[in-house]
Amino acid sequence: MTAPRDVGTIAHGAAEAALARHLRTAVTLSVIGLVLGGCASFSPDAGLSVAGxxxxxxxxxxxxxxxxxxxAPTAEARVDQLLRRSLTADGAVQVALLKNKGLQAAFNDLGVSEAQFVQATLPPAPRLAITQWGLGFNTDIExxxxxxxxxxxxxxxxxxxxxxxxxxxQYNAAEQxxxxxxxxxxxxxxxxxANQATGFLEQALPGAGSASTLAKQLGETGALNKLEQAREHAFYxxxxxxxxxxRVQQRAERERLTRLLGLWGREADFKLPNGxxxxxxxxxxxQQIEAEAMRKRTDVQAARFELQSLVGQYGLNQASGFVSVFDVGFANQYTRSRTVDAGGARTDRSSLNGYSADVVIPIYDFGTTAVRGAKETxxxxxxxxxxxxVNARSEVREAYQRYRGQxxxxxxxxxxxxxxxxxxxxxxxxQYSGMLLDVTTLIVDARARIVSNIQAIEAQRDFWIAATDLKAATVGGGFSGGGFGGEPAGGSGATSRAVATPGG
Structure with missing residues (x-):
């Protein structure tokens, strides 16, 4: 007589068959999802195409x-090459784009956004649930x-x-x-x-020192009174x-530039031009700068795509606001029991197939809150x-006026x-050499010339800042919109104001 098969083996085989049917159902649902949605994949450039x-x-x-x-190694070699010679404005921008860690963090955030996008395009994963009651001969498996x-x-x-x-x-990353x-x-x-202004003051100081020394010598001979001597000494x-x-401002400005460039260690010893x-x-x-701004501004483009996504979300909420959950599935219940009577032991098995549905009944909310919230958003x-x-158009006009005026x-x-x-x-x-002019007038003229030269340097600086602002107002990147010269608090403009203060 053939030996009866082990009950555990029979149960295991039945479970495997049922599990295979459920997996086939899951695969079918996944294929349907792929056909409907079209799964996206990660881009080879990590989503940096727009920013690039x-x-x-x-x-x-x-x-x-x-x-x-x-x-990355090529970028490091490029930075080293740029730092070997005196930096230009374009070179400083390139170093910052390659070395600044804050920008790299923005690129990482974009990578997170791309991962969320790819995940959103995947079809919903089917859920497989197995429940078993009892062990041995009397078992229910669902x-x-x-x-x-x-x-x-x-x-x-x-x-x-x-x-x-x-x-x-992506446009937000380009904005960064x-x-x-x-x-x-x-x-x-x-x-x-700041370097140029410091250099000019360094050139002017020896002349003022020589005049102060001469005033002291003339005072010792009685040719110059104490008042005129004091004025020369005070000016110096x-x-x-x-x-x-x-010099303090010069060092502070350089450190700000170093932070933006993302440099440290020996890299911070970069060279700058004299003027x-x-x-x-x-x-x-x-001409046409307003239209160009509307076409190129990264913040405007980002807002447009954000609005498009909200339009889609609003429509989706209107379509699915009433029923927010609708799950369907395939279910199987397998039962095995063993009874012993006068005729011997008998094992009964049964398998029932069915379907399940899970729908949220909107008793308290018929989708009104979701639709209303999406509409307001x-x-x-x-x-x-x-x-x-509106602001972009105004900013680009203001930036051009500052650019032209400066x-x-x-x-x-x-x-x-x-x-x-x-x-x-x-x-x-x-006239001073010919004894036709006193020392007071000479000091006033010298001080006025120093102030004018410092103000000329600041005006030239402010023009190039205004040119940068005009570019930013046209394509994106932040419009400073500060003072007319775009000068930060505590900028080198304080030098010309301080020098202009009469020394008595």
Whole structure:
């Protein structure tokens, strides 16, 4: 007689067969989801295509994600090459885009956003549940595969919403690139201007020292009274104090630039030019700048994609607001029992197949709150986009006026004010040598020439900052909108104001 099979083996085989049927059901649901939604995949550039295009087209610079092992060594070599020679404004921007860790963190945030986008395009995963009661011969096993039919049906709509949100995040990353580039360029000009102002004061101080020494010698011979001696000494002393302040400001500006460039250690010993760039021969045209801003501004583009995603979310909530959960599935119940009677032991087995449905009954909320919330969110985003568009047009007009006006001011200093101050000082020295002019007038003229030269340096600095602001207002990256010269609090403008203070 054939030996009866072990009861555990029989149960195990039945469970495997049922589990195989449930897995086939799960796979079928997944395939349906893939057909409906179309699963997205990770981009080879980690979502940096938009930011890379803006960097290449608007800044003419490269960006690299530090985790990209293929390009990171090349980026480091590029930075080393730029730091070997004196930095230019363009070089400073390129170093910042390659070395600044805050920008790399923004790229990592974009990677998180891309992962969320890819996840949102995946079909809902079916849930497999197995429940067993009893052991041995008397056993009940219940198995079910459940999937969300509502999520499966709305997968295409949710994919489009996720795609628009990710697109908005891509433009936000481009905004971060442009913002860092603009800040690095502005700080470069501030640092070079501080160096230039300090260098001019260093050149002026020896002359004031020589005059102070001469005044002392003349006083000893009786040719110069104590009042005139004190004025010469005070002018020299004040000029030394202003040079000390300028050197402090010079070091502070350099440290700000170092932070933006993301440099440390030996890299922080980079070299800078002695003076600001000359004024350009041609100015940027102000025609069509508003239309260009509407077409290129990264913050406006990000707001548009965000609004599109909210439009999709609003429509989805309207369609699915009444029923928010609708899960369906396949269920199987397997029962095995063993009875012993006069005829011997008998094992009974039964298997029941069925279906399950899970629907949330909207007793208290018929989708009104979800639809109302989505509508208000959409209207708020639409109003913010309209506000941003209005502000962008105004900002680009303001930036152009500052750019054009600062150019005229700088030209006026260079072609009129400074030559006149040079002539006045030269004539004052001639008359002072001929005993036709007292020392007070000579000191006033010398002080006025120093102030004019410092103000000319600041005007040239402010022009280049205004040029950077105009670019930022047109393509994105943050519009400073500060004072007319774009000068930060405690900027080098304090030098010219302090030197202009009469010394008595």
């Amino acid at each position: 295009d803006y960097a290449a087209l608007e800044l003419r610079k490269d960006i690299v994600k530090a985790s990209d092992e293929g390009f 198995r079910s595969v459940v999937g969300s039919l509502l999520e499966l049906a709305t997968l295409p709509a949710r994919t489009e919403i996720a795609r628009d949100r990710f697109r908005a995040d 690139v442009l913002r860092l580039g603009g800040e690095a360029r502005r700080q470069f000009y501030r640092t070079v201007a 002393s004040e000029l030394g104090a202003q040079l000390g302040k300028a 600001l760039p000359s004024l350009p021969g041609r100015l940027t045209s102000g 959409y209207l708020a985003a639409a109003n913010r986009l309209a506000e941003r568009a 150019y005229d001011i700088t030209r006026h200093y260079q072609t009129s004010v400074l030559p006149l101050r040079r002539t006045i000082l030269d004539q004052s020295l001639l």
